[in-house]
Amino acid sequence: MSAAARKRIKRRWGAPWTTAELKLLGKKPDSVLARRFGRTIQEVVAERERRRIRLRLPPRRWTAREIRLLGTMTDAELSRRLRCGYENVRRQRIALHIPSLRPTRWKRWTRREEKLLGKIPDKEAARHLGRSLQSVKQHRVLLGLRKYRLKFKMWTEAEEKQLGTAADSVIATSLGRKAPAVAARRHLLGIPPAPFVPRNAWTAEEDRLLGKFKDKEVARKLRRPLGGVRGRRRALGIKSLVLIRPFTPTEDKLLGTAIDREIGRRLGRHPATVAQRRRGLGIPAWRPRK
Numbered sequence: 001m002s003a004a005a006r007k008r009i010k011r012r013w014g015a016p017w018t019t020a021e022l023k024l025l026g027k028k029p030d031s032v033l034a035r036r037f038g039r040t041i042q043e044v045v046a047e048r049e050r051r052r053i054r055l056r057l058p059p060r061r062w063t064a065r066e067i068r069l070l071g072t073m074t075d076a077e078l079s080r081r082l083r084c085g086y087e088n089v090r091r092q093r094i095a096l097h098i099p100s101l102r103p104t105r106w107k108r109w110t111r112r113e114e115k116l117l118g119k120i121p122d123k124e125a126a127r128h129l130g131r132s133l134q135s136v137k138q139h140r141v142l143l144g145l146r147k148y149r150l151k152f153k154m155w156t157e158a159e160e161k162q163l164g165t166a167a168d169s170v171i172a173t174s175l176g177r178k179a180p181a182v183a184a185r186r187h188l189l190g191i192p193p194a195p196f197v198p199r200n201a202w203t204a205e206e207d208r209l210l211g212k213f214k215d216k217e218v219a220r221k222l223r224r225p226l227g228g229v230r231g232r233r234r235a236l237g238i239k240s241l242v243l244i245r246p247f248t249p250t251e252d253k254l255l256g257t258a259i260d261r262e263i264g265r266r267l268g269r270h271p272a273t274v275a276q277r278r279r280g281l282g283i284p285a286w287r288p289r290k
Contacts (some may be wrong), residue, residue, distance in 0.1 A: 012038040017047060026053040060090055071098040109139055116208065118145035153177070155185060165193040200224075202232055211238040245269075247277055256283040 117140040172179040254276040264271040
């Protein structure tokens with residue numbers, strides 16, 4: 001700008017802002033507006049920030065030195081060094097057709113590792129060797145090795161006879177197969193699945209113990225709760241085994257000589273058992289003399 005043009009610009013430091021000036025805030029650089037309005041740059045910046053107007057800057061110009069850095073390091077590292085956005089670095093690199101630098105470290109393949117390729121699934125080889133699945137696939141194809149295929153195990157007649165006799169998971173464990181394979185073979189042969197048997201279902205051998213021993217003893221032997229044993233016995237209509245020690249003549253002579261509780265304590269019996277035996281023999285209850 002010439003000296004004559006500078007003289008024509010009237011200084012308006014601290015003057016009120018007009019509507020036309022406010023409309024231009026943020027649309028052009030603050031230095032340009034300050035020179036046009038005859039104000040200081042600090043005044044323009046303060047007014048724009050007070051009104052919360054964002055400054056629209058043109059796209060960042062890349063220098064030759066910065067362009068040479070593209071592709072020599074990762075986009076994230078370069079954006080950190082140049083203090084600009086990650087997307088800005090990425091778009092500039094793609095626009096110039098510069099390949100990105102991958103941070104992965106290339107690990108040299110050994111002969112011991114190459115012997116595993118094609119002999120086990122790629123996924124298992126990647127987990128065993130600590131490599132990515134894509135790296136294992138690419139190296140296997142480079143060596144001209146075929147993909148590992150699971151060997152199909154033929155079904156025998158003895159194995160097919162077991163289908164449907166128990167749950168598929170149980171049969172799969174006994175045959176050394178997978179449960180989906182057992183279910184698929186059973187569907188193919190048209191064999192219905194085995195009826196559902198609850199985990200705590202009673203067997204015939206367990207039912208034979210009911211009534212022969214006390215419920216508490218059966219529960220201990222079968223490792224079942226006492227309430228479950230008692231409920232099963234009642235559901236089958238089996239009477240409980242009550243072992244009562246027979247009374248001796250000496251014990252019968254003591255009945256009625258004292259209260260039933262005292263007699264039961266002496267004989268090691270329940271008071272109700274003593275009272276029942278006394279009534280059966282027609283012996284009156286003992287009453288203290290007045």
